[in-house]
Amino acid sequence: MSIAPRTPTIQSKLPKVGTTIFTVMSALATEKNAVNLGQGFPDFACDPLLVDAVDQAMREGLNQYPPMAGVLPLREAVAGKIEALHGKRYSALDEITITAGATQAILTAILAIVRPGDEVIVLEPCYDSYIPNIELAGGTVVRVPLVPGTFRPDFDKIAAAITPRTRAILVNSPHNPSATIWSADDMRKLEELLAPTDVFLISDEVYEHMVYDGRAHESAARFPGLAARAFVVSSFGKTYHVTGWKVGVVAAPAALTAEFRKVHQFNVFTVNTPVQHGLARYMADAQRYLALPAFYQAKRDLFRAGLQAKTRFQLLPSEGSFFQCVDISAVSDLPEAEFCQWLTTEIGVAAIPLSAFYADNFDQRVVRFCYAKEDATLRTALDRLAKL
Numbered sequence: 312m313s314i315a316p317r318t319p320t321i322q323s324k325l326p327k328v329g330t331t332i333f334t335v336m337s338a339l340a341t342e343k344n345a346v347n348l349g350q351g352f353p354d355f356a357c358d359p360l361l362v363d364a365v366d367q368a369m370r371e372g373l374n375q376y377p378p379m380a381g382v383l384p385l386r387e388a389v390a391g392k393i394e395a396l397h398g399k400r401y402s403a404l405d406e407i408t409i410t411a412g413a414t415q416a417i418l419t420a421i422l423a424i425v426r427p428g429d430e431v432i433v434l435e436p437c438y439d440s441y442i443p444n445i446e447l448a449g450g451t452v453v454r455v456p457l458v459p460g461t462f463r464p465d466f467d468k469i470a471a472a473i474t475p476r477t478r479a480i481l482v483n484s485p486h487n488p489s490a491t492i493w494s495a496d497d498m499r500k501l502e503e504l505l506a507p508t509d510v511f512l513i514s515d516e517v518y519e520h521m522v523y524d525g526r527a528h529e530s531a532a533r534f535p536g537l538a539a540r541a542f543v544v545s546s547f548g549k550t551y552h553v554t555g556w557k558v559g560v561v562a563a564p565a566a567l568t569a570e571f572r573k574v575h576q577f578n579v580f581t582v583n584t585p586v587q588h589g590l591a592r593y594m595a596d597a598q599r600y601l602a603l604p605a606f607y608q609a610k611r612d613l614f615r616a617g618l619q620a621k622t623r624f625q626l627l628p629s630e631g632s633f634f635q636c637v638d639i640s641a642v643s644d645l646p647e648a649e650f651c652q653w654l655t656t657e658i659g660v661a662a663i664p665l666s667a668f669y670a671d672n673f674d675q676r677v678v679r680f681c682y683a684k685e686d687a688t689l690r691t692a693l694d695r696l697a698k699l
């Protein structure tokens with residue numbers, strides 16, 4: 312008797328999730344030989360000294376499982392850096408955990424704190440993993456818009472969204488996709504708003520070292536009322552031009568870290584050992600992250616000057632991150648997503664529609680370019696965009 316093979320059907324936990332716009336636009340960019348200013352990653356190499364540091368760690372035999380929370384030299388390097396920059400001392404032993412990128416850090420924090428029925432506030436437009444992460448944990452997503460046009464937080468709207476069921480709020484500064492940053496005043500307002508509540512803060516600070524025009528990054532670590540309830544998340548991939556290495560970090564008070572690590576332990580358990588040692592040694596020279604604002608600000612200025620001189624796009628401010636948003640109204644009547652497909656196919660430059668960062672695909676005629684690219688790449692893109 313033959314047995315008919317039978318594949319059971321999965322009842323999707325994420326029925327609304329499909330292929331992301333980043334994958335779609337990158338594939339289209341490759342197919343059309345377009346300059347890819349869509350997805351947020353550098354097209355230039357990292358410092359060879361960082362590769363040497365990882366290579367050396369491998370040759371020293373540092374290739375087996377590290378401690379679950381990350382190798383101590385890297386946790387100490389992070390604790391030292393946060394103290395030097397923000398005046399807050401986290402314990403390397405109990406309050407810093409190394410993760411497989413910021414993405415895993417955020418999911419792990421959400422899984423650690425969110426129970427079915429809990430509400431979690433996201434400020435839209437937001438990074439695309441937040442909403443599926445909350446849904447996977449069984450939470451209810453509460454979407455609050457940043458003010459369209461300026462992308463500033465609307466604290467009245469945030470206050471109105473907080474209920475007795477609110478478990479957490481996700482905040483991201485410098486912000487992807489809008490390239491705005493939160494001021495100290497913004498952070499203090501959030502601190503005041505959350506003070507009477509038990510709401511956790513997940514502070515996504517992956518672009519912490521990309522803040523321009525002499526302004527400071529206002530980490531949640533700087534504000535005691537926020538730090539006491541916060542998972543502060545960053546990404547070595549973004550900071551050191553190695554997005555493919557997928558190494559991140561979360562700093563949180565010991566009681567929060569203890570629960571975070573319970574989930575982390577049975578999820579990834581540990582993160583690439585030689586890369587952690589290499590990063591720790593490389594970070595010993597603070598210039599390697601302190602030089603980053605000047606490095607990216609020069610790219611921002613080159614790209615903005617070109618767009619201003621050559622195109623009819625209206626430029627939004629780029630205060631931080633490595634993104635530049637533009638209003639396309641003067642150039643095209645197409646909706647954002649169609650415009651980006653047309654731009655990739657006909658002009659040869661890929662961009663991302665801001666509507667991709669809203670659950671309801673809200674369209675405000677704004678698209679995002681990434682300027683973490685070689686100057687030559689940016690110049691080629693600008694030459695092509697000059698037709699507009």
Ligand SMILES: Cc1ncc(COP(=O)(O)O)c(C=O)c1O
Binds near residue numbers: 411414415438547559
């Ligand atoms: C706002 C934001 N958070 C998190 C991440 C993910 O960082 P990682 O590559 O370290 O997982 C990104 C990457 O694009 C991002 O833009």
